[in-house]
Amino acid sequence: AVSQGMLYPRETPTRELKELNGIWSFRADRSPQRDEGFQQQWYKRPLRESGPVIDMPVPASYNDITQDIGLRDFIGWVWYEKEVWLPSRWLDDVASNRILLRVGSAHYFSIVWVNGVQVTLHEGGHLPFEANISSVLKGILGTPCRITIAVNNTLTLNTLPPGSIEYMNDPTRYPKGYFVQNTEFDFFNYAGIHRPVVLYTTPSVYIDDITIITDISDNTGLVIYEVSVVGSDYYSVAVILRCQNGEEVATAVGAIGQLKVINANLWWPYLMNENPGYLYSFEVKIRADTDNGVCEDVYTLPVGIRTVQVSGQQFLINGKPFYFHGVNKHEDYDIRGKGLDWSTVLKDFNLLKWLGANSFRTSHYPYAEEIMDLCDKYGIVVIDECPGVGIRQPESFGNKSLQHHLVVMEELVRRDKNHPSVVMWSVANEPASQIPPAGYYFKTVIGHTKQLDNTRPITYVSNANFEKDQGAPYVDVICVNSYFSWYHDPGHLEVIQLQLNNQFDNWYDKYQKPIIQSEYGADTIPGFHNDPPLMFTEEYQAIVLKHYHAVLDEKRKKGVIGELIWNFADFMTAQTVTRVVGNKKGIFTRQRQPKSSAFILRDRYWKLANNT
Ligand code: GCB
Numbered sequence: 001a002v003s004q005g006m007l008y009p010r011e012t013p014t015r016e017l018k019e020l021n022g023i024w025s026f027r028a029d030r031s032p033q034r035d036e037g038f039q040q041q042w043y044k045r046p047l048r049e050s051g052p053v054i055d056m057p058v059p060a061s062y063n064d065i066t067q068d069i070g071l072r073d074f075i076g077w078v079w080y081e082k083e084v085w086l087p088s089r090w091l092d093d094v095a096s097n098r099i100l101l102r103v104g105s106a107h108y109f110s111i112v113w114v115n116g117v118q119v120t121l122h123e124g125g126h127l128p129f130e131a132n133i134s135s136v137l138k139g140i141l142g143t144p145c146r147i148t149i150a151v152n153n154t155l156t157l158n159t160l161p162p163g164s165i166e167y168m169n170d171p172t173r174y175p176k177g178y179f180v181q182n183t184e185f186d187f188f189n190y191a192g193i194h195r196p197v198v199l200y201t202t203p204s205v206y207i208d209d210i211t212i213i214t215d216i217s218d219n220t221g222l223v224i225y226e227v228s229v230v231g232s233d234y235y236s237v238a239v240i241l242r243c244q245n246g247e248e249v250a251t252a253v254g255a256i257g258q259l260k261v262i263n264a265n266l267w268w269p270y271l272m273n274e275n276p277g278y279l280y281s282f283e284v285k286i287r288a289d290t291d292n293g294v295c296e297d298v299y300t301l302p303v304g305i306r307t308v309q310v311s312g313q314q315f316l317i318n319g320k321p322f323y324f325h326g327v328n329k330h331e332d333y334d335i336r337g338k339g340l341d342w343s344t345v346l347k348d349f350n351l352l353k354w355l356g357a358n359s360f361r362t363s364h365y366p367y368a369e370e371i372m373d374l375c376d377k378y379g380i381v382v383i384d385e386c387p388g389v390g391i392r393q394p395e396s397f398g399n400k401s402l403q404h405h406l407v408v409m410e411e412l413v414r415r416d417k418n419h420p421s422v423v424m425w426s427v428a429n430e431p432a433s434q435i436p437p438a439g440y441y442f443k444t445v446i447g448h449t450k451q452l453d454n455t456r457p458i459t460y461v462s463n464a465n466f467e468k469d470q471g472a473p474y475v476d477v478i479c480v481n482s483y484f485s486w487y488h489d490p491g492h493l494e495v496i497q498l499q500l501n502n503q504f505d506n507w508y509d510k511y512q513k514p515i516i517q518s519e520y521g522a523d524t525i526p527g528f529h530n531d532p533p534l535m536f537t538e539e540y541q542a543i544v545l546k547h548y549h550a551v552l553d554e555k556r557k558k559g560v561i562g563e564l565i566w567n568f569a570d571f572m573t574a575q576t577v578t579r580v581v582g583n584k585k586g587i588f589t590r591q592r593q594p595k596s597s598a599f600i601l602r603d604r605y606w607k608l609a610n611n612t
Contacts, residue, residue, distance in 0.1 A: 002410045005209025005228060006128055008369050009102055009200040012298040016090070017200040020147070024193075025081045026056035032177050034076030034152075043113040043148040047081040056080065058197060059104065061190035061337025075165070075181050077152045080193055083144040090201055091141045094134050096292045098202045102130035104195025104340070104368060106151045108159060113148040115140065123404070124160060125194065126365040126387050127411045153191035154181070157395040160387045160408050161185050161364070184390035185364060185429075186583060187330055188572040190337035195368050205231030205288040205295045212282065212418045213455055214305040216318060221264025221305035227255045227284050232295075235288035241303070242281045249280070266318050267304025267420040269381045270358050271609035276379025279304050279420075304376055304420025310457045310476045313514045313559035317381070317423065324381065324516055324562025325608045326359030327352070327587075331367055332571035334590060340368045347592050348568070349374055355598065356605030361461075361518060361564055364389035364429045366412055375421035382421045383459070383479075383518075383564075386412050388428035388445075397437035406448050413452040425449055428460040430481060434468035442471030461518045466506040477561070478507050481519035485544055491535055496547035504555045514561040520548050521566035521585040526595050536584075538596040545600055565601060 011017045025047045029037045037043075042050045056062055058080065063072045090099055101112065107125030111118060120131035137145060155163025163183040168174035183189055208230040215222040227237050241250045241259050250259035265278040279302040288295045309316045316322065329348070331338045345368075352360070359381035366384065375382050386408050391397065409427065416422050427445045431438060446458050457476035462469050472478055482488075482503055484496045507515055524541035533539035545565070552563050570586035573579045582590065587598040 001407065002414055004230070006130070006411070006414050007207070007209060007299060007301075008373075009100075009198050010300065012300060014296055014298045015200055015202055016087070017198055018084070018087075020082055020084060020197040020199060021058055023055045024058050025053040026062065027051060027053050027079045028071055028074050029077045029079065030070070037077055037079055037150060042079055043118075043150070044116045046083070046146065047079060047148065053081075056192070057336070057339070058082075058193045059195050060192060060335075060339030061194065062192040063188070063190055063337055064335050074191075075154055075179075077150050078192065080149045080151065081146065083146050084199070085144050086137065086199070088141060091137060094138055096204050096290070096295065097134065098132050098204060098206065099134045099137060100130050100200050100202065101133050101147065101197070102128060102200065103149065103193065103197050104128050106149065106193045107153055107191045107338070108155060109152045111150045115146050116148075124387065124408055124411070127408070127415060128195070128369070147197075149193065149197075151192060153189060155183060155189070157393055158398075158400045158404060160401075160405060161389045162391060162393065162396045162401070163189070183574060184392045186573050187332065187364070188337070188574060188582070190332075190572070192337075192339070194331075194338045195340050203231075203295045203297045204292075205229065205235060205286065205290060206297045207284055207286055207299045209414075210282070210284060210299065210301055210418065212301065212303050214303070214307065214420070216264070216266065216305065216307050219263050221261040221266065223250070223259040223261065223280075223282065223303060223305065225257060225259070225282065227286070229255065229286050229288075232288040232290060235286050238285045240283040242283065244278070244280075261305065264305050267306040267376075268379055269317060269322065270353070270379035271356065272317070272320070272322070272358070272379075277304065277377050279376060301418060302373070302376055303418070306420050308423045308456055310514060313512065313561070315457070315477065315514055315561045322381070322561070323556070323608060324359045324564060325605045326357040326361075326381070326562070326564050327355070327568040328361050328363040328519060328564050328566050329367070329568045330363065330571040332569070332590070337572070340370060344592075345371055345374065349378060349380070351568075351588060351592060352380060353378070355602050356609050358605075358609065359383070359562070359564070360568070361385055361426065363567075366416065369415065372416060372419050372421065376419055380421055381423050382419070383424045383426050384412065384416055384422045385426035385429060385461075388431065388460070391428055391431035393432075394435065394437065397435070397441045402441055402444060405445050409445060409449045410452060413449065417453055422456065424457045424459055424477065425453070426459050426461060426479065430461060430463045431471070432464075433460070433462055433471045434464040436470070439470035443474050446471075446474040459516075466503075466510055472511055476513070478511060478513050478515045479518035480507060480515060481566070482517070483520065483522075485547075486522050486535075493533065493540075493543055493547060496544065497551050500548060500551040501555075504551070504558060504560060508559050512559070514559050516562040516564065517548070517552060517560065518564050519566035520544070520563075523580075523584040524586075524595055524597065525580060525584055526589050526593070541587075541595065541597045542600055545597055549604060
């Protein structure tokens with residue numbers, strides 16, 4: 001279980017930050033067992049001394065950076081290293097300063113050394129981890145500090161997402177020791193250090209975590225807070241809430257408390273209000289007496305005041321029915337793969353606004369914290385999905401997997417609990433939820449997540465038959481994926497409406513819960529045209545959308561509360577006979593240029609926005 005906070009590293013008057021992004025030294029361990037790096041202790045000396053290195057950007061997936069197919073499809077340990085100088089004022093004062101090394105995310109299993117000493121390890125991509133490295137740095141004044149990070153992208157039936165290695169033992173067909181990685185999720189298993197690596201400081205007594213819950217009564221906003229402080233038992237806490245122009249609107253003292261904001265500016269979704277995404281700043285100051293004198297720490301968190309509630313068949317934000325008209329995304333782009341890239345991030349937000357989309361699902365893993373911050377700021381509503389995608393083999397429902405899934409939910413809730421944009425957790429995508437262990441599995445994962453956060457609804461995304469699905473009794477909102485006239489009855493556009501109507505009626509009649517069409521779509525190669533519409537043409541994608549929309553409009557009366565297109569943009573997948581250089585169901589190309597369907601969706605979303 002997670003035992004400490006994971007506040008986003010921000011500069012404040014008491015905290016300094018140094019980004020380690022840029023070029024790192026890199027080597028993939030190509031030894032047959034992938035264990036040479038550990039045998040030879042590559043972390044003990046500069047990496048270039050144990051063999052050849054190449055330059056590798058951070059953050060980025062390493063897969064598409066070189067011309068080497070062996071690296072693109074590499075499975076096993078890769079080694080990253082960077083030498084950095086720490087400001088001497090950080091080192092002068094290791095007694096009253098903590099120095100932390102934080103990795104925004106690395107895929108999948110990571111071990112971190114500083115000057116040859118292991119400081120932490122972490123299982124799982126898409127979520128941050130950090131280590132206090134102060135003790136390792138004692139006495140290094142005048143020498144650079146060497147950071148080594150080994151990352152292994154091997155997936156097993158117990159990782160999230162699950163995967164498996166298959167050894168090919170037929171010597172007439174494969175060389176000795178040949179293996180491949182199999183996955184049951186439809187995106188390329190990009191790997192490497194995907195998000196920023198930073199060093200930052202905190203005082204020795206420090207704000208470890210902050211939890212904010214907001215509520216509204218009449219025009220008064222309530223900000224209920226809890227601050228946890230580590231490093232001393234004797235400290236004082238003072239908090240100030242400021243509005244966007246910097247004025248104080250409320251103050252309090254104490255680690256736990258409640259602030260009242262009369263005539264609060266609420267956090268509203270994009271297009272639901274002329275002032276979406278209103279954020280206050282919640283400033284926390286602590287003071288403690290220590291052996292080295294008075295110690296102060298300051299941290300400021302953006303806070304949006306809003307409520308979320310499922311009531312009957314409605315999804316309410318600030319008490320008003322909310323209809324999700326949005327997209328499913330991926331962190332995926334040319335060359336950098338899943339590496340955080342500011343240009344792509346901002347282009348995507350501009351496209352979401354152009355489209356009139358008010359929401360997205362983080363299919364199929366948590367996105368960068370930097371993206372979540374922008375969702376808060378712009379009022380983009382988020383269904384926050386954990387990496388539980390492709391849970392399909394019986395072993396992936398066993399206790400080992402389950403325990404890991406619970407930890408991943410703890411890490412996700414810890415990271416994202418304070419984002420007003422996050423209105424629902426999704427604990428999985430398309431698991432084999434019809435097989436017997438799925439009932440207990442989802443009851444446990446959802447129950448645990450509710451204990452961590454009882455303010456947000458919880459879902460998982462199902463493509464199981466409504467009669468056989470075992471997890472739906474535990475969700476607050478039913479999310480259903482369907483691909484009528486694509487995977488089912490390919491080419492038969494005329495059956496979409498009948499099948500979709502039945503889909504909604506079946507789920508509704510069985511559970512009377514609100515339903516989101518969490519995926520629908522069709523692969524489309526930009527520039528392919530045919531009339532009458534044929535699969536893979538722009539006309540076909542457009543007409544699939546129109547059939548879905550006709551039914552969605554009808555079913556809003558019967559509990560349908562949202563629609564998320566699959567997918568915002570084309571993205572890379574493993575190579576198979578059904579994928580033409582990746583999945584082409586984007587309404588934008590991978591380079592973010594519109595296909596015909598983007599204009600249809602844009603028309604629709606703006607109309608939906610103006611009707612609500
Ligand atoms: C799905 C999956 C998604 C795939 C999509 C497809 O149901 O949830 O990850 O990419 O279908 O296009 O096959």
